[in-house]
Amino acid sequence: MKLGVFAVLLGDRSLDEACAYLKKSGVQALEIGCGGFPGKAHCDPVELLADEGKLRAFQETIARHGLEIAALSTHGNPVHPDPAIAKGFHDDFVNAVLLAEKIGQKRIIAFSGCPGGSPEDKTPNWVTCPWPDDFSRILEYQWNEVLIPYWKKTAAFAAEHGIEKIAFEMHPGFCVYNPETLLRLRAAIGPIIGANFDPSHLFWQGIDPVYAIRSLGKAIFFFHAKDTKIDEINTKTNGVLDTKHYADEIERSWIFRSVGYGHDYQVWKDIVSALRMVGYDDVLSIEHEDSLLSTNEGLQKAISLLKEVLAFEPKGAMYWA
Numbered sequence: 001m002k003l004g005v006f007a008v009l010l011g012d013r014s015l016d017e018a019c020a021y022l023k024k025s026g027v028q029a030l031e032i033g034c035g036g037f038p039g040k041a042h043c044d045p046v047e048l049l050a051d052e053g054k055l056r057a058f059q060e061t062i063a064r065h066g067l068e069i070a071a072l073s074t075h076g077n078p079v080h081p082d083p084a085i086a087k088g089f090h091d092d093f094v095n096a097v098l099l100a101e102k103i104g105q106k107r108i109i110a111f112s113g114c115p116g117g118s119p120e121d122k123t124p125n126w127v128t129c130p131w132p133d134d135f136s137r138i139l140e141y142q143w144n145e146v147l148i149p150y151w152k153k154t155a156a157f158a159a160e161h162g163i164e165k166i167a168f169e170m171h172p173g174f175c176v177y178n179p180e181t182l183l184r185l186r187a188a189i190g191p192i193i194g195a196n197f198d199p200s201h202l203f204w205q206g207i208d209p210v211y212a213i214r215s216l217g218k219a220i221f222f223f224h225a226k227d228t229k230i231d232e233i234n235t236k237t238n239g240v241l242d243t244k245h246y247a248d249e250i251e252r253s254w255i256f257r258s259v260g261y262g263h264d265y266q267v268w269k270d271i272v273s274a275l276r277m278v279g280y281d282d283v284l285s286i287e288h289e290d291s292l293l294s295t296n297e298g299l300q301k302a303i304s305l306l307k308e309v310l311a312f313e314p315k316g317a318m319y320w321a
Helices: 015-024 043-049 051-066 083-103 131-159 178-190 197-205 207-221 232-240 263-276 295-309
Strands: 002-006 030-035 069-071 107-110 165-169 193-197 221-227 227-230 256-259 283-286
Touching: 002 069, 002 295, 015 051, 030 283, 043 051, 043 083, 051 083, 069 083, 069 283, 083 107, 083 131, 107 221, 131 178, 165 221, 178 193, 178 207, 193 207, 197 207, 197 227, 207 221, 207 263, 232 295, 283 295
Parallel strands: 002 030, 002 283, 030 069, 069 107, 107 165, 165 193, 193 221, 221 283
Antiparallel strands: 227 256
16 A cells, blocks of 8 residues: 555645655655646646646656656546536646646546536435435436436546546535445446545444445545544534534544544554555545644654554465465
């Protein structure tokens, strides 16, 4: 396994400065944001594709620091019911694919997206229950008329340009938000679709990451190392569906935390062991979204814990067996 970082948290630094800082911290791989919600601070595919010199400098900067690119990320909502918004996210995905082809990267990280509830809608509609029947009809429309047709076409385009893995982050608010919905879309589109496994979005839904890892198995294409702290008082009072701002930490049912601040070493050891058992021996990419810690301190705490729990060496021979 390798220790990685989703480099968007260092978007206020140049790529060279970010790489130097991460290398010094013991990081081995970078997940690069190149569109959508993560932005383009370190990587604008349109710019790099149009200028061989800039593309070469981009690659040489990362290589000079002894780092590797683990994945290109362009999280967005390309099935947004507003055509202009959808096109922006779609174009970012297309450009990420073209850049990945150019640099030999085979993996793109994204969101499935969420359509509106009907062709007339202007905003996404995330359904969380089957009744009244309107909601069940919305789900049928979203999946059968929008989501599956879009990703069939877009995944085929990605495959034509060398992409082998489209890893959807299972994120509430989008159609793919848990193992069941991920596997449903994978069954409809094909094995190019898999999961960007981020336990922080599963913890607060009541999902045990180890169970989810065992369920997904080979469909796990990437991993975000991020934690969530469940507030027992607020959760047992108001449940887990919480629309209060993330900055309202003391009133929320849960908040995102740096690795180790939501769940202890044993939980993360179990996660790493489960990943290895299902065959995922790849990068764990730290995503920092902890409002109670600075970027530097939150990242360093996560790096420290993961250095302890990651399995960096190949499995040894079972001499006792």
